[in-house]
Structure formats: structure tokens, C-alpha cells
Amino acid sequence: MNYKSILFLSILILGACTNANQKKEAAGSKTLNIKGSDTVLPLAQKSAEQFMKTNPDQSIAVVGGGSGTGITALMDGNTDIAMSSRDIKGEEKLKFQEKQIQIEVKTIAVDALAVIVHPENKVEQLTREQLEKIFTGEITNWKDVGGNDDAIVVYSRENSSGTYEFFKEHVMSKKNYASTVLNMPATGAIVQSVGQTKGAIGYIGVAYLSSGVKAIKVSYDEGKTFVAPSIATAKDKTYPIARPLYYIYDTKIESKVKSFIDYCLSPEGQKLVEEVGYIPLN
Numbered sequence: 001m002n003y004k005s006i007l008f009l010s011i012l013i014l015g016a017c018t019n020a021n022q023k024k025e026a027a028g029s030k031t032l033n034i035k036g037s038d039t040v041l042p043l044a045q046k047s048a049e050q051f052m053k054t055n056p057d058q059s060i061a062v063v064g065g066g067s068g069t070g071i072t073a074l075m076d077g078n079t080d081i082a083m084s085s086r087d088i089k090g091e092e093k094l095k096f097q098e099k100q101i102q103i104e105v106k107t108i109a110v111d112a113l114a115v116i117v118h119p120e121n122k123v124e125q126l127t128r129e130q131l132e133k134i135f136t137g138e139i140t141n142w143k144d145v146g147g148n149d150d151a152i153v154v155y156s157r158e159n160s161s162g163t164y165e166f167f168k169e170h171v172m173s174k175k176n177y178a179s180t181v182l183n184m185p186a187t188g189a190i191v192q193s194v195g196q197t198k199g200a201i202g203y204i205g206v207a208y209l210s211s212g213v214k215a216i217k218v219s220y221d222e223g224k225t226f227v228a229p230s231i232a233t234a235k236d237k238t239y240p241i242a243r244p245l246y247y248i249y250d251t252k253i254e255s256k257v258k259s260f261i262d263y264c265l266s267p268e269g270q271k272l273v274e275e276v277g278y279i280p281l282n
Contacts, residue, residue, distance in 0.1 A: 031059040032260060036070020036083035037162050038187040039111055039205035040245050043276045044083055050272060051263050060260070064186060067162030074248060075099060080257055082248040085111065085205070086162030102251045108264050110279035112206040112234035113167065113241040116191070116213040118198045123147040125217035125226040128240070131171050134201060137178025142199065154181045155190045155202035163187070166243050167203050206230070207277030234279045245278065 034044050041064040048060035070082035071092055088096075088105065096103055115131060117123060123146055126134075133139040134152055143149045156177055157164040164183075168174060184190045190202040195212035206229050209215055217226035220240035233239035247264070249257045263269045270280040 030057055031061065032081070032257065033079045034060065034062045034081040034083060034247075035065060035073045035079040037067040037085040037245070038064040038157075039085040039163055039207075040083035040108075040247075041187075042207055043109060043245070043273060043278060046272050046276050047260075047264050047269060050268075051260055055259070058260075066158060066160035067165070068160035071248065074103070074250065075101065080249060080253060081261075084162050084246040084248055085243060086165045087246075088248070103248055104251050104254065106247045106249075106261055106265070107244045107281065108247050108261075109245045109270075109273040109281065110234060111243055111245050112229040112231070112239050112279065113163065113203055113243065114206045114209055114215040114229040115201065115203050115218060115241075116194050116209070116215055117201050118194060119212070119214045120198055121147060121214065123216060125219065127219045127223050128171060129222065131218070132173060132175065135167075135172055135177055135181065136175050137180055140180075150199040153197050153200040154178065155193050155200055156181045156183055157187065157190065157203075158183045158185060163203065163205065170243075171203075171241065205278070206234070209277070231274065231277070231279055242279070 034048070041062065044062045048062050052058055052060060067082075067084040067086050070079060070084060071088065073079040074082040075092075075095055088103070115126065121142070123142060126145060130139065130145050134145070135154055135156070139145060140152055141149065142152055156167070159165075168177065182193070184193060184202075187204050187208050190204055191208055191210060191213055194200040194202045215229050217228045218239070218241060219226045227233050227239045229239050229241070234242045247261055249261075265281070270282065273280040
């Protein structure tokens with residue numbers, strides 16, 4: 001093979017590699033990263049799965065880890081969309097401003113937060129005040145709230161979780177969790193732990209309810225009325241522990257995330273909300 005032939009072959013190989021890299025980069029630009037709330041996770045996964053069926057050139061990666069984790073990842077440029085089950089905190093807003101990141105917060109669904117116990121626990125209902133005392137450590141035995149003479153084992157999410165923050169603010173009157181509370185890294189871990197521990201209590205998004213745990217009725221009027229968590233009671237606003245669920249993104253990349261978020265807010269996307277076990281916006 002002469003010099004000219006070798007040079008021509010080299011150019012062909014280089015061109016092929018360049019085209020391959022360009023295609024790879026183009027494919028990468030079609031990847032949408034979503035990270036954050038474990039509560040939002042099953043809805044985001046379902047929405048992504050359905051969206052990709054009609055948009056085969058779009059790849060969506062969805063990862064949990066907690067609302068705080070998702071929001072931090074958005075600040076650091078490590079995700080396109082942060083999933084959150086709580087409002088943005090004041091200090092987080094300041095950090096976004098410092099980084100000159102203008103964010104958009106979209107409400108995509110509503111969640112009812114269920115308080116769960118072991119299926120064999122005879123306690124069927126608790127007041128907000130009783131829940132506060134259980135999670136702050138003031139009440140430590142089920143006999144004090146109408147149950148058997150058994151120690152209460154309390155499970156909670158970690159402090160990076162939006163559910164942790166919401167429960168503390170809206171159920172515990174912003175009081176601190178007891179030092180004996182067992183913090184779980186994910187909602188699924190709470191479901192499993194409560195289902196395996198007879199004296200256990202915890203809280204989860206209603207979409208995570210299963211036959212392995214029992215949801216109890218809750219009263220926010222000092223025991224006059226008790227309401228069970230469900231899509232129906234969250235819709236009619238009779239169940240008191242309900243909250244919005246959010247997608248948060250940097251407005252600089254709105255063109256990248258818009259089609260997916262529009263899909264989530266569309267009639268088809270909102271139908272998925274109910275299928276997963278949350279409450280649609282309309």
C-alpha cells in the first residue's frame with residue numbers, strides 16, 4: 001500500500017470516528033435526567049416510560065434519593081429536573097440566586113401522606129396530637145393510644161427527604177423528631193420495615209400503600225372526625241395530610257424539558273397520576 005492510499009484510509013477512519021462521536025453527542029443531548037423525591041419517583045418512572053414510547057429518540061433516566069438530593073443536584077448542574085415533595089426552602093432559593101440560576105417550579109400532582117402500622121396492630125386511628133407525641137418521643141407505648149402493651153418503633157425518612165420535612169412541619173408542629181426514630185433511606189424501606197415489625201409506625205406517600213401494611217385514619221379536629229387516606233378523600237379535601245408534588249428546572253434549559261413536562265400536565269399524563277395512586281390536578 002502506497003503513502004497516498006494510507007493517507008486516504010486514515011482520513012476515512014478519522015471521518016468515521018468523528019461521525020460516530022457526533023452521533024453519540026447528539027444522542028446524549030436527547031437524554032433527560034430526573035432526580036429527587038422518592039414520593040414522586042413512581043410517577044416520574046411511569047410518565048417517562050409512556051413518554052418514551054411515543055418519543056423513541058428521547059432517553060429519560062429517573063433516580064430517587066430525596067427532594068433535597070434532587071434540588072442540590074439541580075444547583076450543581078447534575079440533573080435537568082429535580083423532583084420534590086416539598087416547597088423550595090429559603091436558603092435553597094438564596095443558593096440558586098448566588099449561582100444565577102432562575103428556576104421554574106411546576107406542580108404536577110397532589111399526594112396524600114399515609115401513616116402506616118403493622119397489619120396486626122389493633123390501633124385504627126390517631127389524632128394529629130397523638131402522632132406528634134409519638135414521633136417526638138413523648139408517647140412510646142401503644143397502650144397509651146388504645147393498643148397493646150408494646151413498645152412503639154418509629155420509622156421516618158432521612159432529613160434530605162421532602163416527606164420528612166413536610167411531616168415535621170404539618171404533623172409535628174415543627175417539633176424535632178425523637179433521637180430514637182429510625183431513619184430510612186427510601187420510602188420502600190419504610191414499607192418493608194413497618195410490615196416486618198409489629199410495633200412499628202411510619203409514613204409514606206399513598207401510592208406506596210400495599211397489603212403488607214395498614215393505613216390508619218387521622219383526625220385534625222382533636223378526635224371529632226377520623227379520615228382514611230385515599231385518592232377520594234384527598235380529592236374532596238377531607239383527608240388532612242395532603243401536599244403538592246413538584247418538578248423543578250433551570251429556565252435556561254426549558255426547551256429541553258418542556259415537551260416532557262407538557263406531557264405530564266396533559267390529560268394523558270394526569271391520567272397516569274391517578275393510575276399510579278396520586279391525585280391529578282383537575
